[in-house]
Amino acid sequence: MSAPNKSYDPVEVATLSPDEVQRMVDDALAAVAAASDLDELKAVRLAHAGDRAPIALANAEIGALPPAARAEAGKRIGAARAAVRTALAQRQDELETERDARVLVEEAADVTLPWDRLPAGARHPVTTVAERLTDVFVAMGYEVAEGPEVEDEWYNFDALNFPPDHPAREQYDTIFVAGPDGTAHSGVVLRTHTSPVQIRAMLSRPLPLYVVSPGKCFRTDTLDATHSPVFHQIEGLAVDEGLTMADLRGAIGAFVEAMFGAGLRTRLRPDFFPFTEPSADVSMECHVCRGASTRPGAEPCRVCRSQGWIEIAGAGMVNPRVLVACGIDPDRYSGFAFGLGIERTLMIRHGVTDIRDTVDGDVRFSRAFGMEA
């Protein structure tokens, strides 16, 4: 076997000399290191690793070498290209990491800042008005009493002195609950008013008795601007020795002044409810015009329709028959009662003209009342 041919073919390929290749690599690595962003690096890649790069051109010269020298030159060029590729890949990584970090800083959103703009809910005004009404009476020593929404007909009507076939029952547009066998008359109704809580309170609490009971009521009404099949009332009941209609007036007056403003007068006119005798329809002086709109030539008032008075409640002295039904001696005790609509109170107090706003569930309606406690 002959020794390696050290005497080169006279064809010299300067670009393939180790020095020259090393220079190309050094140039390339310097350019890679100098690239300060991804665009610059892209240009460097084209210039030093592309088809027209010095190393690529040198590579093309390998064929011109004598066969014995080709392998070594090929290795040299291969190593040079690998060195440039590695440097490019490393720099690419570095620059991408830098860019990502910069983007994170530049496009950062401080999610901790605008917390107060998160949509805040609001308590429903029916709830807050009911609580205010309740508070007025609790402040006068009344206790809060509750009863079921699905109620025995006996509490809703019979014990309140509505005889079975009395026309007054018809006025209550009752929703009857079907019996388990599908019978319409199961003796159970959705309570049409909060007055059955009066009966429950008289049957279960010691005398004297002062209670208020806010709660949900149901009637077969179709939902429109002034009717809702589900609504709320608050009931008041006092049973004590020596109570008179003057006490009823005092209680009503206190509530009107607390809810609508000091100095407002109240008016009682005869009415009929089976469970009170005498019964009254309670009105308050219009809290907006205070009666001014009734004078000839005066500005009309939208709130009281220029009547000067606004009906707000039904009331009366507890009918002795109701006291007797609850085992209370009507010769010793007397009582007064009143009931009013919470939606109606809300509408009067805040000028709400469409009761549907209270059931639509649009939080913007509730929010308009603020976070009233």
Ligand code: DAH
């Ligand atoms: N329960 C009656 C209704 O819904 C309102 C009412 C009237 C309640 C007179 C009372 C009262 O306590 O004394 O129409």
